[in-house]
Amino acid sequence: MIISSRKNPAVSFYRELNRERKTRERERLFTVEGVKLCTEALRAGLTITSAMVTETAAKKYPDAFGEISAEFEPVIITDDIGAYISDTKTPQGFFFVAEMPGAHEKICGNGRYIILDGLQDSGNIGTIIRTCDALGTEGLILSPDCADVYSPKVVRSAMGSLFRLPFEVTELVPRIAEMRENGTAVFAAMPDSSARSIDEVTLPESCAVIIGNEGNGVSEEVLNAADGNIYIPISGAESLNAAVAAAIFCNEMRKTNTTEVNGRY
Numbered sequence: 001m002i003i004s005s006r007k008n009p010a011v012s013f014y015r016e017l018n019r020e021r022k023t024r025e026r027e028r029l030f031t032v033e034g035v036k037l038c039t040e041a042l043r044a045g046l047t048i049t050s051a052m053v054t055e056t057a058a059k060k061y062p063d064a065f066g067e068i069s070a071e072f073e074p075v076i077i078t079d080d081i082g083a084y085i086s087d088t089k090t091p092q093g094f095f096f097v098a099e100m101p102g103a104h105e106k107i108c109g110n111g112r113y114i115i116l117d118g119l120q121d122s123g124n125i126g127t128i129i130r131t132c133d134a135l136g137t138e139g140l141i142l143s144p145d146c147a148d149v150y151s152p153k154v155v156r157s158a159m160g161s162l163f164r165l166p167f168e169v170t171e172l173v174p175r176i177a178e179m180r181e182n183g184t185a186v187f188a189a190m191p192d193s194s195a196r197s198i199d200e201v202t203l204p205e206s207c208a209v210i211i212g213n214e215g216n217g218v219s220e221e222v223l224n225a226a227d228g229n230i231y232i233p234i235s236g237a238e239s240l241n242a243a244v245a246a247a248i249f250c251n252e253m254r255k256t257n258t259t260e261v262n263g264r265y
Contacts, residue, residue, distance in 0.1 A: 002055065003077045006084055010050060010075065014097060015085045021148045024100075030150035032096040033087060035064045037160060042071060044163035047099040051075065054082040057093025064094065087152040100150060107166050110184050110206035111138030112253040114246050117172060117222050118213035122147045126157025127243040128211070133161035135250040140167040141175060141208070143222075172210075176225040184208055188218045188226040189245055195229035198252055209249040211242050 003011060016023050017031050024030050029049060032041045035057070042048065051074035058065045058076065068074055082093045107113070114132055119125055125147055132140050142149065149169065155162055176186050187203070188210040203209075210226060212218035223229070232248055234240060240248075 054093035
């Protein structure tokens with residue numbers, strides 16, 4: 001049977017998951033769209049609760065359709081339904097509903113981390129997830145007021161890294177205190193009078209860098225919870241995009257040792 005009705009329960013539910021953060025959080029489910037992302041989700045071992053593929057996509061991407069069909073039987077939908085539920089202008093016709101990975105609920109141990117304080121741009125968050133994955137950062141910690149990690153735009157811009165990178169969403173001040181107590185140094189990216197240039201320091205082996213809100217920077221309470229402040233020296237431009245700044249700090253963290261930073265390490 002080919003689904004052609006917009007009132008079909010599976011179609012309605014997928015569209016609601018796409019649009020509503022509250023539904024995603026309540027159901028602990030999120031949507032995955034596109035040939036590459038759907039196959040990556042499958043290979044990453046995510047639990048797929050439903051799969052829909054358009055008639056055209058099944059013929060256009062026979063290898064991907066065959067790989068998916070080997071695991072379970074996808075529901076065939078019309079191209080019109082594919083366009084109706086898609087979050088993109090040019091849908092590829094592959095649509096999954098997946099369970100949120102439970103393993104990503106808590107990051108444990110020391111390592112190198114990026115902390116996001118109130119970031120609102122979904123594209124920035126997705127790019128940061130992808131960058132952390134690419135540069136060997138062990139995990140990502142987000143404040144509850146960040147944009148939804150499982151929104152369609154974040155999932156797309158993370159390009160599959162969301163399925164691999166450990167992350168957690170939590171209140172930052174107590175989490176930072178816990179990290180410091182366990183030996184992880186935490187620094188805020190903030191160019192103020194107490195900050196030191198990243199060119200002048202080498203970050204400790206176990207450390208985290210906080211990237212603040214695109215307009216307001218790191219909040220005062222989070223700033224006060226950190227060990228100290230560091231900044232990226234720039235000339236010309238007034239500031240750097242949050243995702244670009246995170247990429248620079250991720251790269252700097254790859255050079256870590258136990259050199260003293262801000263007189264504390």
